[in-house]
């Protein structure tokens with residue numbers, strides 16, 4: 001799904017959180033959002049998910065205004081894994097992933113084989129099949145995160161929004177999640193703190209103080225000057241054995 005942000009601004013109680021953001025995200029692209037704490041990444045993700053209304057400007061998905069899209073329509077197209085998603089319901093892992101299929105169910109179309117298959121595939125993708133019968137509240141933080149991602153995958157979206165999805169994950173699950181996200185043939189927007197992980201994105205956008213201050217290929221954008229100016233760190237770049245850029249951070253400036 002093609003996504004276009006046009007001069008988007010968002011405020012809460014008059015405080016500007018996002019200012020005049022314009023960017024086009026192509027169909028099938030993996031777009032990374034990076035920026036220091038409080039720079040507006042989660043706010044922008046919530047706008048993309050249709051959970052927060054921009055105060056001016058807007059978002060077009062496949063040239064249609066997101067704000068006018070019926071909620072059910074949106075839920076079939078856009079899946080969002082929030083940063084601090086939680087549930088107080090007494091759910092099993094499978095029931096939590098089943099929730100991803102709700103947008104497809106109706107009085108005329110009950111739960112069917114395709115729903116079952118989508119849930120199974122999603123559990124397998126995040127290696128949580130063995131936990132399917134476990135109660136949510138008995139899971140570790142990283143296991144919960146993987147279930148949230150499975151729920152989003154079961155939704156079979158055209159746009160997947162992931163807000164810091166590698167938080168809580170051990171290194172193996174971080175790498176396997178990034179490989180899984182990279183391989184998905186849909187449009188993906190992913191907010192990340194780990195700038196080395198961000199180099200796996202097709203393009204990245206850098207937020208600073210609610211403004212999009214740079215957009216482009218990770219190797220062009222994540223240069224030493226930008227890292228000093230926006231993130232306040234001294235960093236050097238090396239080439240990894242596969243030729244991809246690697247950042248080494250030495251100290252806070």
Ligand SMILES: Nc1ncnc2c1ncn2[C@@H]1O[C@H](COP(=O)(O)OP(=O)(O)OP(=O)(O)O)[C@@H](O)[C@H]1O
Nearest residue numbers: 012015017035036037038039040041042043044083
């Ligand atoms: N409901 C709110 N009321 C007031 N200020 C808010 C509200 N929500 C967010 N903010 C402020 O907006 C700014 C952007 O927040 P946001 O969560 O989008 O940043 P972020 O880049 O995702 O940060 P982090 O890296 O810490 O997760 C922050 O300064 C935050 O304190």
